[in-house]
Amino acid sequence: MISTKGRYGLRVMIDLARNDNGNFIPLKDIAERQEISKKYLEIIVKRMVEGKLIVGSSGKGGGYKLIRKPEEYTVGEILTLMEGTMSSVACLADNAYECPRKKKCETLPMWEEFDGIIHDYFYGRTLKSLL
Amino acid sequence: MISTKGRYGLRVMIDLARNDNGNFIPLKDIAERQEISKKYLEIIVKRMVEGKLIVGSSGKGGGYKLIRKPEEYTVGEILTLMEGTMSSVACLADNAYECPRKKKCETLPMWEEFDGIIHDYFYGRTLKSLL
DNA sequence: AAGTTTACCTATTATAACAGTAGGAAATAA
């Protein structure tokens, strides 16, 4: 299940795209429009800055801004950054321990196929498509 | 992300289908074959009995047994029973609070479409297909 | 009737993630 990190993160990206006028957009404005606590959003955007999805600028006239054009972000990369992994099961997560039953597991092929569907869905959809 | 409840539950169902000979199958045997703690599996199968996926019988010669034929179970119903919900976001879960931003939410349509894909995938697949 | 096997039932626990809140320091522009 997608947590608030992923959901709010996406909404911040949409908000930044929607209200882009070339200047930095203060988090206060985003928080008000999106009706999310600014304090909590700080955690969200921090990760987005670290992940190079957006850029921040301190001080007056500061705020956040997209780095690329909306059509150059996939929803998948945004969610993956925010959620850590997009795998449906722990066995297939990025940091997965090597499961000893891997070869004889009767459910693994299904999880793999399903993860492929998830991947195709979210990586085949751009931020622009959400505007 | 699918938890051990869903993953182990599915494996128990497969194990019961695979080893079905008309008799009840003791949990001890399932636990050994699946390499999962019997104690933990008790929690899993309890829920499956309550959800009418399987039936249990105490005493010598007891154990668990499928109620229907493998082709009459969908993976979706098994996972939904074990996980509680198969929604990708809290806003769409069965017990969802009524989100005040529902009408203007720009991400909701995507989550709804995605949940449809999840639903189609898992409900269009039977236990038999995993054998 | 006794013993064995098996499900069934009620706790308890350790760990981690989630969803925030709080308070201040540093940077930037007017």
Place this chain on the structure above:
DNA sequence: TTATTTCCTACTGTTATAATAGGTAAACTT
């Protein structure tokens, strides 16, 4: 230098996960 805004560290309450522990009840066998 003052206002604004990001940036940083720490803290907290709640819930879910992934179990473990110990016992009771039922059913079959001898």
